[in-house]
Amino acid sequence: MAMTPDRPRSRAALSRRQCLAAGAALAAHGLPALAPAVHAQGGFPNRPVAIWLPWPAGGATDLTFRVMAEAAARTLGQRVLVENKPGAGGTLAMPILQQAAPDGYTLAQLPQPALRAPWLRKTLWDPIRDTTPILQVSGVTFGVLVPAASPLRSFDDLLRWAQVHTGSELTIATNGVGTTPHVVIDELFERRGLRYTHVPYKGTSEQMLAVAAGTVMVGINSNGFAPFVDSGQLRLLATFGEQRTRRWPQVPTLKELGHGIVANSPYGIVGPAGLPAPIVRTLHDAFKAAIHDPAHLAELQVYDQELAYLGPEDYGRALRRAYEAERRTVERLGLARGGS
Structure with a gap:
């Protein structure tokens, strides 16, 4: 219930019975019933x-x-x-x-x-x-994802691929410049002198569809990737949490892989x-x-x-x-x- 300052009761104030009746009428029309005290006193929110x-x-x-x-x-x-x-x-x-x-x-x-x-x-x-x-x-749960058909089976595979392909052929999608996935992957690659091409997206669904279709090689995002992983469209290589997730206990964290990074945003x-x-x-x-x-x-x-x-x-x-x-x-x- 909303909290409002005490004020003298006026003659115009609705009685408790009138407030309850008004609420019932609203509910009957499919509208949310107003909290009686708030409505009667004209307080927040109105x-x-x-x-x-x-x-x-x-x-x-x-x-x-x-x-x-x-x-x-x-x-x-x-x-x-x-x-x-x-x-x-x-x-x-x-x-x-x-x-x-x-x-x-x-x-x-x-x-x-x-x-x-x-x-x-x-x-x-x-x-x-x-x-x-x-x-x-x-x-949120962040994860590193690749298409189900990708030859990259682990996060170490991803790093090894980047080491061999020293140009910027590796395309990695995130949910935007300066987001947690972008900062984390930048830090990891910077440490190792590795290069990649950053592909920012506005939304998770658009990004995950692009990864599943092979438009980009790797996607890093949060939460919204779950249906794509569970349906078999994407493979989850690693997560960013302190511990492995209950949902995907077989997937390691960046921390346990020795990268010293934990991020849950x-x-x-x-x-x-x-x-x-x-x-x-x-x-x-x-x-x-x-x-x-x-x-x-x-x-x-x-x-x-x-x-x-x-x-x-x-x-x-x-x-x-x-x-x-x-x-x-x-x-x-x-x-x-x-x-x-």
Whole structure:
């Protein structure tokens, strides 16, 4: 239920019975029932809430957010709309958030690339200064994939192929310049003096179809590759997690292969800077309930994801640490201000 400040009860206020009757009437017409206290007092929210995703519609993040949004709407008593703004390596929701009023009606997913982008290139927005943390949701499973018919049977096969073919014949697709897959593969290849041709895509589905068709030799992406692996169209060579996944226990991690890299790219929901504390609490409570909804948990499992919940304060601290960690990574790789 939304939290609103106490105020004197007016004669115009609806009675509890009237609120319940109004909610029942809305439900009968297929509309979400409004939370009675919120509707009666005119508090937040009294219109739909929008969450901007910096990824295309139909991908893993989009689908899980839509299930979560539906669950959150039941608590908030208002529709929660998922809006897509793909491109620029997962950072295009940030300008929208920066320009939005701090009233709780405009939110965004904050992915790891948004914490990296300001160190790669000049941006007019700042992921810490211009946001109010609401909650962390989950992290993603990254994987290195090749077509099922590829002669590359392991990650070591991939490195050996790159060593023999010293030009840039090796084409590797990621979900954008400056994204976690791009930074990880750049670091791995830079260490070994290996070359490749980077092919960025806006969306997971488009990228995975290109890999399956052999348009590119290798794809590195998160979560959305699961159906392609399970259907036998793609072969998963390695994952980026701390441990092997429960879904593909036979697939090694980059860490255990001796490459010393762990990346799971946690993400969460943020609002504009200056979001009032009562609105943060209302949104947090609604989305915390939503991420634990059985339908959302089941959708996460489709993509081998697990919850990584953090509340506003802990999430804020995690974002600040991650932002500084990204600065160190970008500087170490020599990618600062100009990308790669």
